[in-house]
Amino acid sequence: MLGWEFPPFISGGLGTACYGLTKAMSKLGLEITFVLPRAIRMENSSTCVKVRTPADVNNGKTEWEVCEQELRNIKFKAIDSALKPYASAETYRHEIEEMIRNKQKLCGMGGGIAGIDEFEAQAHYSGDMYTEVHRYAASAVKLAMQEGFDVIHAHDWMTYPAAMAVAAVSGKPLVVHVHSTEFDRSGENVNQMIYDIERAGMHAASKVIAVSYLTRNIILARYGVSGDKVEVVYNGIERNGNGLNFGRIDINKDEKIVLFLGRITMQKGPEYFLGAAKKVLEVMDNVKFVMAGSGDMMRKTIELAAELGIGSKILFTGFLRGEDVRKVYERADLYVMPSVSEPFGIAPLEALNHDVPVLISKQSGVSEVLTHVLKADFWDVNEIANKIVAVLKYPPLQITLREHGNFEVRKLRWEDAAERCRQIYLQLIEQAVCV
Amino acid sequence: MPSVCFYFQVHQPYRLRHYTVFDEDHRYFDTFKNRAICQKVANKCYLPTNRLILDLIRRYDGRFRVAYSITGVLLEQLAEYAPEVMSTFDALARTGCVEFLAETYYHSLSFLYSRGEFQEQIFKHMDTIENLFGQRPKVFRNTELIYSNDLAAAIEEMGVFDGIITEGADRILEGRSPNFLYKPPKEGNVKLLLKNYALSDDIAFRFSNRDWCEWPLMAEKFSHWVNRVNGNGYVVNLFMDYETFGEHQWEDTGIFNFMRQLPDEIMKHPDNNFKTPSEAIKSYPATDVINVPGLISWADTERDLSAWLGNPMQSNALHELYRMEQKIKKVGDKTLLSDWRKLQSSDHFYYMCTKYFADGDVHKYFNPYNSPYDSYINFMNVMGNLEKRCGKSQRSRQKVLR
Numbered sequence A: 001m002l003g004w005e006f007p008p009f010i011s012g013g014l015g016t017a018c019y020g021l022t023k024a025m026s027k028l029g030l031e032i033t034f035v036l037p038r039a040i041r042m043e044n045s046s047t048c049v050k051v052r053t054p055a056d057v058n059n060g061k062t063e064w065e066v067c068e069q070e071l072r073n074i075k076f077k078a079i080d081s082a083l084k085p086y087a088s089a090e091t092y093r094h095e096i097e098e099m100i101r102n103k104q105k106l107c108g109m110g111g112g113i114a115g116i117d118e119f120e121a122q123a124h125y126s127g128d129m130y131t132e133v134h135r136y137a138a139s140a141v142k143l144a145m146q147e148g149f150d151v152i153h154a155h156d157w158m159t160y161p162a163a164m165a166v167a168a169v170s171g172k173p174l175v176v177h178v179h180s181t182e183f184d185r186s187g188e189n190v191n192q193m194i195y196d197i198e199r200a201g202m203h204a205a206s207k208v209i210a211v212s213y214l215t216r217n218i219i220l221a222r223y224g225v226s227g228d229k230v231e232v233v234y235n236g237i238e239r240n241g242n243g244l245n246f247g248r249i250d251i252n253k254d255e256k257i258v259l260f261l262g263r264i265t266m267q268k269g270p271e272y273f274l275g276a277a278k279k280v281l282e283v284m285d286n287v288k289f290v291m292a293g294s295g296d297m298m299r300k301t302i303e304l305a306a307e308l309g310i311g312s313k314i315l316f317t318g319f320l321r322g323e324d325v326r327k328v329y330e331r332a333d334l335y336v337m338p339s340v341s342e343p344f345g346i347a348p349l350e351a352l353n354h355d356v357p358v359l360i361s362k363q364s365g366v367s368e369v370l371t372h373v374l375k376a377d378f379w380d381v382n383e384i385a386n387k388i389v390a391v392l393k394y395p396p397l398q399i400t401l402r403e404h405g406n407f408e409v410r411k412l413r414w415e416d417a418a419e420r421c422r423q424i425y426l427q428l429i430e431q432a433v434c435v
Numbered sequence B: 001m002p003s004v005c006f007y008f009q010v011h012q013p014y015r016l017r018h019y020t021v022f023d024e025d026h027r028y029f030d031t032f033k034n035r036a037i038c039q040k041v042a043n044k045c046y047l048p049t050n051r052l053i054l055d056l057i058r059r060y061d062g063r064f065r066v067a068y069s070i071t072g073v074l075l076e077q078l079a080e081y082a083p084e085v086m087s088t089f090d091a092l093a094r095t096g097c098v099e100f101l102a103e104t105y106y107h108s109l110s111f112l113y114s115r116g117e118f119q120e121q122i123f124k125h126m127d128t129i130e131n132l133f134g135q136r137p138k139v140f141r142n143t144e145l146i147y148s149n150d151l152a153a154a155i156e157e158m159g160v161f162d163g164i165i166t167e168g169a170d171r172i173l174e175g176r177s178p179n180f181l182y183k184p185p186k187e188g189n190v191k192l193l194l195k196n197y198a199l200s201d202d203i204a205f206r207f208s209n210r211d212w213c214e215w216p217l218m219a220e221k222f223s224h225w226v227n228r229v230n231g232n233g234y235v236v237n238l239f240m241d242y243e244t245f246g247e248h249q250w251e252d253t254g255i256f257n258f259m260r261q262l263p264d265e266i267m268k269h270p271d272n273n274f275k276t277p278s279e280a281i282k283s284y285p286a287t288d289v290i291n292v293p294g295l296i297s298w299a300d301t302e303r304d305l306s307a308w309l310g311n312p313m314q315s316n317a318l319h320e321l322y323r324m325e326q327k328i329k330k331v332g333d334k335t336l337l338s339d340w341r342k343l344q345s346s347d348h349f350y351y352m353c354t355k356y357f358a359d360g361d362v363h364k365y366f367n368p369y370n371s372p373y374d375s376y377i378n379f380m381n382v383m384g385n386l387e388k389r390c391g392k393s394q395r396s397r398q399k400v401l402r
Helices: A013-027 A090-106 A118-125 A129-146 A157-170 A182-186 A192-204 A213-223 A270-283 A298-307 A322-331 A347-353 A381-393 A395-409 A414-434 B031-059 B072-081 B083-094 B115-133 B149-158 B197-204 B219-227 B255-267 B277-283 B312-323 B325-331 B334-342 B372-401
Strands: A032-036 A061-064 A074-079 A152-155 A174-178 A207-210 A230-232 A256-261 A287-292 A314-318 A334-337 A358-361 A374-376 B003-010 B066-070 B098-100 B139-141 B163-167 B181-183 B191-195 B235-241 B286-289
Touching: A013 A032, A013 A074, A013 A152, A013 A414, A129 A157, A152 A157, A157 A174, A157 A192, A174 A192, A174 A414, A182 A192, A182 A213, A192 A213, A207 A213, A207 A414, A213 A230, A256 A270, A256 A322, A256 A347, A256 A381, A270 A287, A270 A298, A270 A381, A287 A322, A298 A314, A334 A347, A334 A381, A347 A358, A347 A395, A358 A381, A374 A381, A374 B372, A381 A395, A381 B372, A395 B312, A395 B372, B003 B277, B031 B072, B031 B083, B031 B255, B066 B083, B072 B083, B072 B115, B083 B098, B083 B115, B098 B277, B115 B149, B139 B277, B149 B163, B163 B277, B191 B235, B191 B277, B197 B219, B197 B235, B219 B255, B312 B372, B325 B334, B325 B372, B334 B372
Parallel strands: A032 A074, A152 A174, A174 A207, A207 A230, A256 A287, A256 A334, A287 A314, A334 A358, A358 A374, B003 B066, B003 B235, B066 B098, B139 B163, B163 B191, B181 B286
Antiparallel strands: A061 A074, B181 B191
């Protein structure tokens, strides 16, 4: 399995998804070799994967020992590719930065779930990404020749060149897993290079896994992949003991909290959140809107809040870490995700897991699997505000959403996603034998 | 001997329009949608079925008889959006073979929350029926066949009814047959007619189900089942939504042909006949007492109130609505009162049901909202505005008084 991030080296949804999926696959008895682009210095992490500080190994390869019992079938390989200084012109450098930012957008709701701060996240993705991608590919091939495996499973475009190379060398079937596309990250401002890589990867693959039908449709319409090749496997969520929430802290009981938690970027629709906030404040006063996260639209968003004259009602917390995330969820009355485009969106599941009702945009993959949530079009600021007001005004609505939502989210299990992947693998292996 | 007693429930609520917390006008109802649905159902069900029933009554020279319970809110809508349906009901009334039942005018759950309002709505409904069809109802059916000992007592107390119609739920029958007449534990005149849900649902729900082992259901087969009751019951009560014909079961399922042939097949057996509820009550004695301490209804497999009162949103919306009763009535504004009463239709609370919501089933089919949460939000927004109106009218009245 080829990935770009894995806890604790994550900046968002992709790492969380890879972690949940591989852990569940391991439980099913699948043996996985997880290849990461490079080793990163690690301090004591808060996640349950314990990783030894990687010792430099010859061959540009590092192996970690995973102590956790649940991940016993997973071997981690990291290709040690040191950061390369930029050797190109200033414009090119700018483009790289744009790419990095896109990558961070992709990682999406990173704000909440990552256990590393902004600076480290930057460090994780800094460098010349294009070169990185290809260096990763070259090393992956070397590594693949030393490993035994039946299927290649690649997560998102950064790993596709590597995966295609490994597939070509080994002749094993390739599965590409699309957690997001360039269209989600950049709207219509598509980076041609990334698009080309995505397209090539999808076409080279024997099977494409999409995280939602929304994403599947994009793959069919924008990348010209034939429909019988694309399967939908929804993400899951881990229930990690949040049942102790009855002691909700209510510092100021009269004040309601509406939460936006995620990267403040175009894809996440922060301006619609503010627009709705403005409308809500027209009819209610005792509300605060918390925007937890950072991103390239942070400054613009702060300015917009001031422009709308609601600056004092919007709290920007910046990027939040583990414990702070838990606290902000405990205080929140409603979680709002007004994403313009969201292939899946694990964050609403996390909110439900923390007993916070959610309002999500209809333009998100996760809205395909959740029914006990509120939904609105991301552009329909009026309707978003209408629903926010209702949740704040009518406790029975909040109670019912919380009860049913929490129950529903328990049914979304990584075990089921892993099982679906296993079926796809078996099918591919069988086909390979037949040929 | 068994008599077949048909009663059809005919109802459409006033559906609400999308109403946000920012709306301030008093137009709560979706006139466009209500008209469209009314006309659609009129064309698919009310008109063809009324014509068919009228034909059957004429063909069998009055031996084929049925009963209807038409809600006040539907009668209002029909008069406005599909007046041709009104004239066919009028024709049916004039045959003398059709009985009209009484119920709460607004198809409401008022029995549970306000006995005063409950009675007012029943009288309003009876007056309307008498005005339109020239007969004063003698048999009562409560919304969704909701029933308990208390309801029977309340109806007995009104002193104008001979009988009540309710569900022949297993847990109240305790092994007895629904094909007899019963009486409530408290002494009185009122008799109970219980729905034979097995045979009723064969027509209303299972008729077009191809996975059902009895599919396709023919009139001949069905009348054999009715004949089996012979010697073990007086009356087979077939109670169902009128929309079964042409709307829930589409015309191409053969439902109209089934109905067209049914009287013939039933009456092939010389002991069989058709009776309206009042006639059944007059003809047969009550054989036993039925004790119903808790509330029952005809909904879902649970036959309880969980479809309208199953979650905190529904309970909250209902309590808030009836909490306004005194305020609304004090204002004395007719439109305000009628708006408030239209909000009482049980459908509004049914839309808020979270039971089965995720599975998508019969509840979804009847639901104009995408989710129960949307329906609650909409309802509460409308009610918020209604309450504001009370305050305003009261203030202006006080000004006048001063």
